[in-house]
Amino acid sequence: MLMRGVISWLAVTAACTACSGGSAAHGDPATGGAASAGAAGSSGTATAGASLGGGPGGGAGSAGTASGPSAGEDGPLPNGGRQYHGIANIVDPALVQVIEAVLRTAEPATDYAPVAQAFYALYPDEYDFLYFFLDHQLDDAEAEGAFNVVNRPAISGTGIDAPTALSKFGSNGRLKGSSGFQAAMAGDFPALAHETAHYWANYLDPALGFGHDNQVDYGPHWGLTGVYGQLGGFDPSSVVCSSPEGAKPPNCEVDPDTGYSIYQTAPFAPNTNTFLGIPYAPLELYLMGLVPKSMVPTIPVIENGNVFVLLSNAALLRAHGVGQITIDDIVARHGTRAPASEAEKHFSSAFVLVTASPAPDAALDPIVEFAQLFGGTAPANSGAMSFADHTGGLATMTTALGRRRTSSDPAPAH
Numbered sequence: 001m002l003m004r005g006v007i008s009w010l011a012v013t014a015a016c017t018a019c020s021g022g023s024a025a026h027g028d029p030a031t032g033g034a035a036s037a038g039a040a041g042s043s044g045t046a047t048a049g050a051s052l053g054g055g056p057g058g059g060a061g062s063a064g065t066a067s068g069p070s071a072g073e074d075g076p077l078p079n080g081g082r083q084y085h086g087i088a089n090i091v092d093p094a095l096v097q098v099i100e101a102v103l104r105t106a107e108p109a110t111d112y113a114p115v116a117q118a119f120y121a122l123y124p125d126e127y128d129f130l131y132f133f134l135d136h137q138l139d140d141a142e143a144e145g146a147f148n149v150v151n152r153p154a155i156s157g158t159g160i161d162a163p164t165a166l167s168k169f170g171s172n173g174r175l176k177g178s179s180g181f182q183a184a185m186a187g188d189f190p191a192l193a194h195e196t197a198h199y200w201a202n203y204l205d206p207a208l209g210f211g212h213d214n215q216v217d218y219g220p221h222w223g224l225t226g227v228y229g230q231l232g233g234f235d236p237s238s239v240v241c242s243s244p245e246g247a248k249p250p251n252c253e254v255d256p257d258t259g260y261s262i263y264q265t266a267p268f269a270p271n272t273n274t275f276l277g278i279p280y281a282p283l284e285l286y287l288m289g290l291v292p293k294s295m296v297p298t299i300p301v302i303e304n305g306n307v308f309v310l311l312s313n314a315a316l317l318r319a320h321g322v323g324q325i326t327i328d329d330i331v332a333r334h335g336t337r338a339p340a341s342e343a344e345k346h347f348s349s350a351f352v353l354v355t356a357s358p359a360p361d362a363a364l365d366p367i368v369e370f371a372q373l374f375g376g377t378a379p380a381n382s383g384a385m386s387f388a389d390h391t392g393g394l395a396t397m398t399t400a401l402g403r404r405r406t407s408s409d410p411a412p413a414h
Contacts, residue, residue, distance in 0.1 A: 075404070077122060080358035085368045086351075086400040090118055093356040099132055099180040102148075103141040111148045112178045113168045119352060120170035120412035124405050129196060129349040129397075130178040133370075135363045137182050145181040147195040152176060157330075157337030158287050159203035167413035176347075184366065189384035191274040192374050194230045196387065196397075201287045202231055205333050209301040209325050213270070216306070221271040222283075224302035224317060225325065229281025230390070232273055234315065236300045238266035242316060249322040263302070263317045267310060277383020279390045286327075289340030290394040296327040345395040347387070348402075349374075375399030 075083040079091035095115045102110045115132050151173055152164045169175055179195040202220040204210050211223045222229060226236030241252035242262035252261035267276070283299065285291045305319025351371040353359055372378035375398055376386035387397035 081355075082358070083401060083404075084361075084364045087364065087367050087371055088119075088122070088350065088352045088401055089359045089364060090115075090122070090352055090354050091356070091358055092118060092354070095354050096134065096356050099134055099354055100138060100141075102146050102180055103134075103138055103143050103182060105142060111169075112180055113166070113170075115180075115352075115354060116150075116169040116171070116175070116178055117412060117414075119350065120405075122405055123350065123401070124403065124409040125171050125174045125412070126348060126402055127350045128174065128176045128347040129199075130175065131190075131192065131195075131349060131351050131370075132178065132180045133190070133351070133353045133367055134181065134183050135353060135355050135359060137185065141182060145179055145191045145195050147177055147179045147198045149177050149199060150175045152199065155200070155289075155337070157335045158200060159205060159334050160200075170412035170414070172410055172413045184370075187382075189274075189277075189373065189382075190370060191230075191272060192370065193280070193385075193387060193390045194272055194274045197230050197280065197284055197288075200289075201284055204287075204330060208329055208333060209323070213302065213306040214304050216270075218270045222281075223270045224305060224307065224319075226300040227281045227283050228268065228273065228278065229284040230273060230278070231284065232268065232270045233281070233299075234265040234268040234317075236297075238264075239300065239322065240264050259320055260305070260318045261321070262308065263305075263319060263322065265315045265317065267313065267315055269310075270307065277385065279385070279392060285391060285394065286337055288391070288395070289337055289344060290391055292339070293327045293331060293336060296330075298327075299325045301325050340395075347395070347397045349397055349399050350401050351399060371399040 077083060077088060077090060081089045081091040083089075095118055098110075098112065098114050102112060112130075112132060116130055119130060148169075149164050150166050150169045150171060152160065154161055154163050165173070169178065177196075177199050179192070181190045181195075184190050198220060202210055202222060206212055206217075209223075210225055210227075211218050211221055213224050218232065221231045222233035225233045226239070227233035228235045239249060240263070241247040241249060242264050243253040244251070249261075249263065252263065254261050269275070280288070282291060282296045286293060286296050301323045302317050302319040303321040303323045305317055308316040308318045310316075351367050353364055353367045355363070369378065373380065373384045374387055376388050376396070377400075380386060380389055388395065
């Protein structure tokens, strides 16, 4: 996603939005991530998103059931849908409306449960993450992508203090989360790494300094901190004073009337850095259980400040100073994150295009490419990298669709 010229902050957050709707309950362990522009507390702000209520429209199993194995690489699915080169096209107008509703609103009564139920009517419960895609953009959406947590234990050291177990998605306990996405604009790669990261982050206590400034709540994102990961935050090595030019904090000029200084960083967003094509930050890897706390550097935080403007080659921040958050601060508040087991480093996912009518090859091919790029079976390009590359090879994600459901498989949960 390219940004040219001077862009207002609201325009940037709308363009970079990537996460789920829901209440702004930062530490709610049942929520996923959300991000968009707007004032704190509004439906358009960065909010913590998975819903616990029923989703609108579309009943479970509306796409039909299957009693036998796949009919092959291009096997038929109900209503003219099909399995195609490792992905699925589920055809059901009501399910399209479900995904649209989640992306349009931050209300907690919206989720992908009916869509997931339709998937599990066709496929067995063998996936950790489900990724649902529309074949069109929405003019009135709050989010480009949105995540629901489905099954997750309490995870010490992360701020996730209570388990989540939602049987209404159809999984008997395997499914960790599901994401929905608008159709990607030409040349864009969907925020797959970002949405997946919301299974683990950011649920840390906002009192530490994450996820907000003195004007906006960015929900479960890094806000104006130097995390510089998929969930936002600036590159700490790039911070300089706007005046005197080239000086470094704390040697920045202070406005005597307001007490503010103007700081400059490389381009970033408080709620997502997907548009920069960067890997997971050390703090994100730590919360995933992939690196020890010794690998997390001290993190600068903009104190009592806000984003002033985002340029094509820089961001300007107005603040009263630059402080720091240490891993010891995080551990003192939440405890130490235990290392992930080997089984907790390797995941499986399914990519599904959900359409109102049977999709042509031209609509399916981009989803195939997304699956292959994220699964690492196609080489990274233009910032579109695999989940394994995002983790520095510490975890993997398979993305090829497996077998169809058979009569011997356990029935989907309800």
